[in-house]
Amino acid sequence: MNWKWDMFFDxxxxxxxxxxITIALTFASYLFALLFGFMWTFxxxxxxxxxxxxxxxxxxxxxxxxxxxxxFFIFYAWPMVPGIGMTLSPFTSAIVGIGxxxxxxxxxxxxxxxxxxxxxxxxxxRALNFTRWQxxxxxxxPQALPPTxxxxxNYLIIMFKEVPLASTIGxxxxxxxxxTYGAHHFRYLEALTIVAILFLVLSYPAAVLVRKLEEKMNxxxxxxxxxxxxKGVVM
Amino acid sequence: MIxxxxxDVFPVLLKGVSVTIxxxxxxxxxxxxxxxxxxxxxxxxxxxVRKFTGFxxxxxxxxxxxxxxxxxxxxxxxxxNVQVGSELMAGVLAISLNYGAYMSEIVRGSIIAVxxxxxxxxxxxxxxxFQxxxxxxxPQAVRMMxxxxGNYLIQILKATSLVSLIGMTDILxxxxxxxxxxxxxxxxxxLLILVFYFILxxxxxxLTRKAEDISKKGVASS
Numbered sequence: 001m002n003w004k005w006d007m008f009f010d011x012x013x014x015x016x017x018x019x020x021i022t023i024a025l026t027f028a029s030y031l032f033a034l035l036f037g038f039m040w041t042f043x044x045x046x047x048x049x050x051x052x053x054x055x056x057x058x059x060x061x062x063x064x065x066x067x068x069x070x071x072f073f074i075f076y077a078w079p080m081v082p083g084i085g086m087t088l089s090p091f092t093s094a095i096v097g098i099g100x101x102x103x104x105x106x107x108x109x110x111x112x113x114x115x116x117x118x119x120x121x122x123x124x125x126r127a128l129n130f131t132r133w134q135x136x137x138x139x140x141x142p143q144a145l146p147p148t149x150x151x152x153x154n155y156l157i158i159m160f161k162e163v164p165l166a167s168t169i170g171x172x173x174x175x176x177x178x179x180t181y182g183a184h185h186f187r188y189l190e191a192l193t194i195v196a197i198l199f200l201v202l203s204y205p206a207a208v209l210v211r212k213l214e215e216k217m218n219x220x221x222x223x224x225x226x227x228x229x230x231k232g233v234v235m
Numbered sequence: 236m237i238x239x240x241x242x243d244v245f246p247v248l249l250k251g252v253s254v255t256i257x258x259x260x261x262x263x264x265x266x267x268x269x270x271x272x273x274x275x276x277x278x279x280x281x282x283x284v285r286k287f288t289g290f291x292x293x294x295x296x297x298x299x300x301x302x303x304x305x306x307x308x309x310x311x312x313x314x315x316n317v318q319v320g321s322e323l324m325a326g327v328l329a330i331s332l333n334y335g336a337y338m339s340e341i342v343r344g345s346i347i348a349v350x351x352x353x354x355x356x357x358x359x360x361x362x363x364x365f366q367x368x369x370x371x372x373x374p375q376a377v378r379m380m381x382x383x384x385g386n387y388l389i390q391i392l393k394a395t396s397l398v399s400l401i402g403m404t405d406i407l408x409x410x411x412x413x414x415x416x417x418x419x420x421x422x423x424x425x426l427l428i429l430v431f432y433f434i435l436x437x438x439x440x441x442l443t444r445k446a447e448d449i450s451k452k453g454v455a456s457s
Binding site for chain 1 (some may be wrong): 311316392411419425426
């Protein structure tokens with residue numbers, strides 16, 4: 001064993017400096033993914049076969065290729081693209097890169113929420129002469145979104161753990177700070193352990209919270225299930 | 236100014252494919268192995284085993300893969316004054332311990348999801364615990380695991396790109412090398428890398444869809 005506590009306490013304040021960047025990047029890219037996810041869901045609902053096919057495969061492409069490469073693409077390649085290319089700061093690149101990657105996952109969450117709303121709800125809205133906008137705002141979304149909250153919470157935690165990828169393009173989050181410290185002192189052990197501890201300390205309570213939320217939601221929907229069956233002739 | 240085209244980039248990236256596939260296959264095998272071991276561990280009758288596997292799962296799910304990878308590569312040799320061995324070992328170890336932890340939850344969840352009546356019936360037939368698991372529970376549970384296992388295979392493929400950061404010569408590594416000498420070609424290089432990964436992912440995507448079909452087929456409960 002070759003552990004040095006003085007190194008640990010020396011490195012701690014240095015590494016923690018990056019914590020705000022890591023957290024800020026997490027929320028920024030999460031917000032980006034939430035908004036972009038809406039766009040995917042919207043595009044996929046346009047009743048046009050070729051467009052549908054295209055969107056499906058673009059999403060599949062983004063989802064099944066490494067976010068690290070996408071990050072490099074946006075940071076190194078995007079400025080070189082003739083015409084539309086522009087230089088983005090490492091932080092912005094990371095928001096866009098991680099945000100776009102996870103927006104395809106978030107979009108699936110929205111989709112599952114929307115599909116869980118029964119067909120009867122659409123028909124009832126039509127019978128009440130609601131406009132399309134009213135139907136979405138007053139009937140569909142209020143029922144579609146709440147069940148997705150635990151899943152969306154899960155993605156926030158997943159993205160938090162994906163954010164250190166941005167250290168590879170120079171975003172000075174905690175991993176970057178630890179690597180800097182390690183390179184400076186020729187010792188990575190304590191600094192990297194601090195990063196691991198920080199991630200664990202922040203993501204574990206969040207995960208427990210989401211699990212609690214999930215259980216609560218499940219109980220609520222189970223109750224609805226039972227009520228529905230009681231009304232019918234099945235039982 | 237040296238002008239390079241797709242035809243020049245292609246063979247360079249091709250050199251990395253074998254390393255990527257090697258890491259993918261090894262990581263997948265070990266991930267599944269660890270997933271089953273940890274999944275059963277969580278369901279063990281022994282409290283100690285249950286707590287220990289729970290601890291392992293929370294540690295690896297609570298920290299990010301890239302941190303684990305760096306930890307295995309840079310920190311472990313320092314901690315124990317040993318050489319872990321190659322980059323390959325550090326990479327495969329980090330990826331499989333990480334995804335093994337995630338997939339163990341699927342193993343556990345699927346085993347629990349098998350209807351209670353099945354276990355009761357097996358007990359009524361005087362099967363031992365091991366027989367119940369092997370003959371009754373697992374055949375039904377594995378089928379439920381398949382779609383998620385397929386999804387995680389794609390995740391593992393994506394994760395293999397991280398090994399370029401510890402100096403393994405995979406697709407991304409060769410691409411990065413090429414980019415450092417031909418900055419203007421960055422769009423072509425990275426787009427082609429993405430296409431390479433997508434082509435590798437395609438069979439896995441179809442495999443996952445097939446797995447979804449299999450898991451749905453002939454299941455009585457809705």
